[in-house]
Amino acid sequence: MTLKFGVIGTGAIGREHIKRITNNLSGGKIVAVTDVNQESAKSAVEEYGLDAVIYPDDKTLVADANVDAVLVTSWGPAHEQSVLAAIEAGKYVFCEKPLSTTAEGCMRIVEAEMKHGKRLVQVGFMRRYDSGYVQLKEAIDSNYIGEPLMIRCVHRNPEVGDNYTTDMAINDTLIHEIDVLHWLINDDYKSVQVAFPKKTQRAAAHLQDPQLITLETNSGIIITAEVFVNCKYGYDIQCEVIGEDGVAYLPEFSGIATRKAAQFGTSILMDWKQRFIDAYDKELQDFMDSIKNTGEPNGPTSWDGYIAAVTADACVKSQQTGEKEPVALAEKPAFYKNEKEAVKTV
Ligand SMILES: NC(=O)c1ccc[n+]([C@@H]2O[C@H](COP(=O)([O-])OP(=O)(O)OC[C@H]3O[C@@H](n4cnc5c(N)ncnc54)[C@H](O)[C@@H]3O)[C@@H](O)[C@H]2O)c1
Numbered sequence: 001m002t003l004k005f006g007v008i009g010t011g012a013i014g015r016e017h018i019k020r021i022t023n024n025l026s027g028g029k030i031v032a033v034t035d036v037n038q039e040s041a042k043s044a045v046e047e048y049g050l051d052a053v054i055y056p057d058d059k060t061l062v063a064d065a066n067v068d069a070v071l072v073t074s075w076g077p078a079h080e081q082s083v084l085a086a087i088e089a090g091k092y093v094f095c096e097k098p099l100s101t102t103a104e105g106c107m108r109i110v111e112a113e114m115k116h117g118k119r120l121v122q123v124g125f126m127r128r129y130d131s132g133y134v135q136l137k138e139a140i141d142s143n144y145i146g147e148p149l150m151i152r153c154v155h156r157n158p159e160v161g162d163n164y165t166t167d168m169a170i171n172d173t174l175i176h177e178i179d180v181l182h183w184l185i186n187d188d189y190k191s192v193q194v195a196f197p198k199k200t201q202r203a204a205a206h207l208q209d210p211q212l213i214t215l216e217t218n219s220g221i222i223i224t225a226e227v228f229v230n231c232k233y234g235y236d237i238q239c240e241v242i243g244e245d246g247v248a249y250l251p252e253f254s255g256i257a258t259r260k261a262a263q264f265g266t267s268i269l270m271d272w273k274q275r276f277i278d279a280y281d282k283e284l285q286d287f288m289d290s291i292k293n294t295g296e297p298n299g300p301t302s303w304d305g306y307i308a309a310v311t312a313d314a315c316v317k318s319q320q321t322g323e324k325e326p327v328a329l330a331e332k333p334a335f336y337k338n339e340k341e342a343v344k345t346v
């Protein structure tokens with residue numbers, strides 16, 4: 001069975017996913033595309049030699065009977081509308097993060113999916129498929145480092161565009177940590193607090209950068225996460241879990257090391273595309289394989305998207321109040337209780 005995809009949004013990650021489904025993975029084919037910028041949709045079709053219909057908008061694409069699954073890779077605020085339209089039409093959905101930019105929007109998706117009666121949606125929280133995070137989870141689950149007590153994270157981008165706003169540090173960037181960390185430690189967040197350190201001169205006038213976020217879990221684990229999106233030197237993701245018996249570190253992305261001119265060095269990546277390249281492949285392959293084998297996607301669910309959005313909303317509130325803000329989750333519906341963990345082979 002070949003899963004026929006319609007793609008909504010042919011920008012940076014839309015093209016990355018089109019490329020991997022077309023050239024690297026098995027079981028999928030792009031049959032339709034759309035973008036608010038129709039030139040972008042046309043150039044994607046040309047660039048990857050796709051035999052795909054170009055639609056004027058998400059609604060007409062979703063209505064194409066030839067489309068089995070919708071790949072939502074538009075801007076965050078546009079996701080909810082496309083995901084709801086796809087669920088309404090009974091199509092599978094792979095939606096890039098965030099599932100919706102608000103908790104209410106995620107809840108509308110959760111309710112629509114439950115009404116449909118079976119899981120259709122997978123959220124692109126690809127770090128759960130990254131071998132480094134999978135190894136960290138194994139170190140925690142096997143009790144190798146004892147009970148986790150604290151976690152220290154760093155999420156740095158070399159630069160961002162002028163349209164990147166202060167709340168996007170949470171909704172667009174920290175959202176990866178929000179998702180992967182509660183999965184890593186099997187715990188939920190109780191409260192969050194955001195602090196604004198001294199601002200870098202490289203940030204646009206409207207943007208607070210860097211930001212330091214503290215998240216506390218129900219069991220008392222304290223997490224500190226730095227988001228710094230104009231760090232200039234590279235794309236740098238760090239995670240250190242401090243347990244009662246030891247410390248576990250997320251592996252660094254490995255490039256070659258060099259010795260030259262009295263220097264010992266190694267390279268640092270400059271963007272996200274390479275850093276999690278294997279994880280992007282694995283998440284999409286898993287999406288296609290699990291639909292083929294079980295009729296439902298296996299990866300991060302709409303409920304995971306909801307947890308991330310509630311936590312992100314509390315962080316955005318704390319950006320405004322400067323206070324510690326509670327994270328108040330609704331009770332998990334039975335519909336999502338039997339979900340399998342998206343842990344794949346390393
Ligand atoms: N998982 C990851 O690591 C990762 C990496 C990059 C981006 N993303 C997410 O993917 C999404 C896209 O990011 P990007 O970097 O590719 O952005 P981008 O700006 O490069 O591309 C987005 C594209 O969507 C189009 N678009 C916007 N609204 C639309 C709509 N309503 N209908 C159709 N097309 C629409 C735009 O014209 C643009 O071509 C964002 O939600 C972002 O957070 C995730």
Ligand SMILES: O[C@H]1[C@H](O)[C@@H](O)[C@H](O)[C@@H](O)[C@H]1O
Binds near residue numbers: 229
């Ligand atoms: O959309 C991107 C992507 O999710 C990257 O992984 C993250 O580091 C960036 O901050 C974000 O803007």
